Amino acid sequence: MSTSPYPWPYGGTLDPRRLALVVVGAQGWWAARTIDPEAALGALERAAKVVRDAGGTVVVVRKAGADDSIFDPEVVDLTVECAGMSGFSGSSLDLHLRALGCDHLAVGGLGLETAVYSTMSGANDRGYEALALADAAAPHDRAVGERALSSITMSGGIFGAIGTTSDLLELLGKEQP
Amino acid sequence: MKQVAADPYTWPYDGPVDPARTALVCIDWQVDFCGPGGYVDAMGYDLKLTRAGLEPTAVVLAAARAAGMMVVHTREGHLPDLSDCPPNKLWRSKRIGAGIGDTGPCGRILVKGEPGWEIVPEVAPIAGEAIVDKPGKGAFYATNLDLLLRVAGIAHLIFTGITTDVCVHTTMREANDKGYECLLLEDCTGATDYGNYLAALQMVKMQGGVFGAVAPSSALLDAMEAA
Numbered sequence: 433m434s435t436s437p438y439p440w441p442y443g444g445t446l447d448p449r450r451l452a453l454v455v456v457g458a459q460g461w462w463a464a465r466t467i468d469p470e471a472a473l474g475a476l477e478r479a480a481k482v483v484r485d486a487g488g489t490v491v492v493v494r495k496a497g498a499d500d501s502i503f504d505p506e507v508v509d510l511t512v513e514c515a516g517m518s519g520f521s522g523s524s525l526d527l528h529l530r531a532l533g534c535d536h537l538a539v540g541g542l543g544l545e546t547a548v549y550s551t552m553s554g555a556n557d558r559g560y561e562a563l564a565l566a567d568a569a570a571p572h573d574r575a576v577g578e579r580a581l582s583s584i585t586m587s588g589g590i591f592g593a594i595g596t597t598s599d600l601l602e603l604l605g606k607e608q609p
Numbered sequence: 610m611k612q613v614a615a616d617p618y619t620w621p622y623d624g625p626v627d628p629a630r631t632a633l634v635c636i637d638w639q640v641d642f643c644g645p646g647g648y649v650d651a652m653g654y655d656l657k658l659t660r661a662g663l664e665p666t667a668v669v670l671a672a673a674r675a676a677g678m679m680v681v682h683t684r685e686g687h688l689p690d691l692s693d694c695p696p697n698k699l700w701r702s703k704r705i706g707a708g709i710g711d712t713g714p715c716g717r718i719l720v721k722g723e724p725g726w727e728i729v730p731e732v733a734p735i736a737g738e739a740i741v742d743k744p745g746k747g748a749f750y751a752t753n754l755d756l757l758l759r760v761a762g763i764a765h766l767i768f769t770g771i772t773t774d775v776c777v778h779t780t781m782r783e784a785n786d787k788g789y790e791c792l793l794l795e796d797c798t799g800a801t802d803y804g805n806y807l808a809a810l811q812m813v814k815m816q817g818g819v820f821g822a823v824a825p826s827s828a829l830l831d832a833m834e835a836a
Contacts, residue, residue, distance in 0.1 A: 438704060442697045465816055516786025517819070545812045546819055550786070553779040557745030559695035572815050579808030583774040586801050587652055588705030590746070590775050592697075 435595035437585045441536055441561045446603045448486035452534035453479060453600075455492045455541045456519050456551050457570075458503040462542035466570035467577075469542050473503060475568040476540045479597040480507035486604045489532055493519035493551070517546050520554035529560070536561045538600050540568035544577040552584060552591040562592035565600065610676075611835040613792060615824035617814045621765050621790045626832050632679040632763045635666065636748065636770025636777050638732045639684055641725040643771055643799075646714030648725065651707035654801040659771045662797040663731045665826045666769040669797060670732055672833055679761050681739045682728055683748040685776060686721040693744045693751075694719075732769075747779035755787060765790045767829065769797035774809040781813070781820055791821030794829060 455476055463469045480490045489509045494501050496513040510532075515522025529537070537560045539551050548569045555562040564584055571577025584591045610628065613620040621631075641647035643659040650656055673680055687694040691710050702709045702718070710717050715725030721742065727733075734740055741754045748754050758766075766789045770777050777798055781791050793813055800806035813820045 438701070442700045517782055518786055521783070521786035545808075545815065549778075549812070550782045553746055553775075553782070554750070556698075557747050557750045557779070559697070561697045573811075576808045576811050576815070579774075579805050580812070582802065583800075583805045583809070586775070586805065587649075588701040588707075 435563060435593045435599050437589050438593055440563045440593040440595055440599070443561070446536060448483070448488045448604055450534055451483060451488035451536045451538065452529055452532065453483045453488060453490045454519060454537050454539045454551065455490070455503050456539065457542035457547035458492060458501055459495060459498055459542075460500045460502070461495070461498070462547060462570070463502060466542045466572055467574060469570045472540065472542060472568045472570040475597045476565070477504045477507055479538070479565070479568065479600055482601050482604055482606045483538070484509065486606070489534055491525070491528070493523065493525055516550070518550035518554040519547070520551065520558065526558055535559070538563045538565055540565035540597070542570045544569040544571040545580045546572065549580050556591040563600065564592065564594045565597050566594050567596040567598075611832050613824050613832040614828045615792060615822035617818045618822055620792045620822040620824060623790070627765070628676045628678045630762060631765040631767060632681055632758060632761070633669065633673040633767050633769070634681045634683070634748070634780070635670070635732060636683050636768065636780055637685050638663070638666070638682070638728050638770060639725065640715050640727055640729055641719055644715065644725065644729055646725070648707050648718045649801060651713055651718065652705055658801060658803060658806070659799045661799045662769060662771070663729070665794070666732050666797040669769060669794060669826050669829065672830055674735070676833055679739070679763055680734070681741060681754065681757070682734045683741045683743055683770070683780070684726060684728065685743055685746070686719050686726045687744060689717070689720055689722070746776045747783045748776070749780065749783040749787065758789070766792070768793045771799055773798045773800040773806045775800070778809055778812070785820045792829070793821065793823045794826045795823050796825050
């Protein structure tokens, strides 16, 4: 495991049934304003299949007002609408995750410094154990995106930890498909 | 009053600063985040970085008070039995050697009522000012901040506080998502890492001001002094 700043998740083991892969920003506005969105979405879609097969849940959070999700619907269990940058803003995401029993979140999508960062901080305040997927989070700006990842790792993991989809799949006992 | 010369746009978007509709929000100026012996000090970070904004914030506070602007102070802290502290947050703090609830030079770390939890004297609240206690990073989650602002007719928020990339950003992002028009005063904030502070300012300004605008406190004071 190479997650930082600690081996994620904090409890040491991951029960896949308590895991949700949360995809944010997979819409036109972000796709037009991020670097290499296809790579991030591809990594997420590959991870989504594994998360599902392992018993986890794949959630897409879509900003209300534009019905333009660009995430493969074949690998999505649940779509939730939100009202802001954070997937938790004006949305039923928290309620859905609690109902599903998912308290571990792997977060990726488009807009590392915007949608992903806001959702990580929102998840953290609500007590979720969250992992930001660095290879599956397209930044608006590479240098600023690196700083967003750095901020997450400060103070012992201020919003959780950072890692890659490979780290997540390794945790689920799978190699990258 | 007039609009503030801010980046990436003149703030607020809808006209001159209106003290009746604007609140100054001072985030977590607590000993635990900028005082010797507090939580940030215990983690080994440079206190100069988180204390850098204290002086200009004191000047802005005085101007806001003189203008009759609503002032809100926030404090992060947990109940003495830590029943409102998520277990992963507790675990992470202990792992880095600054355990929430552990006893340090300023009392129990990040616990309500302890000396470390108090706001430092330079920017301490005065009678009549709102104080919002929060269990997390964002000041809107599990608090009455949104209600306080709506009852007071506030639509515009001016932010000072620490740390820029964590509690200030989380709160400013929540505010922006709720439709508040936000301004961050760049010299009235700081982070545990200077590069992350600069990037956090940049993040506000991306995409035409995705979370609002950024200005030096002098620009706000200029706008407030204008006839």
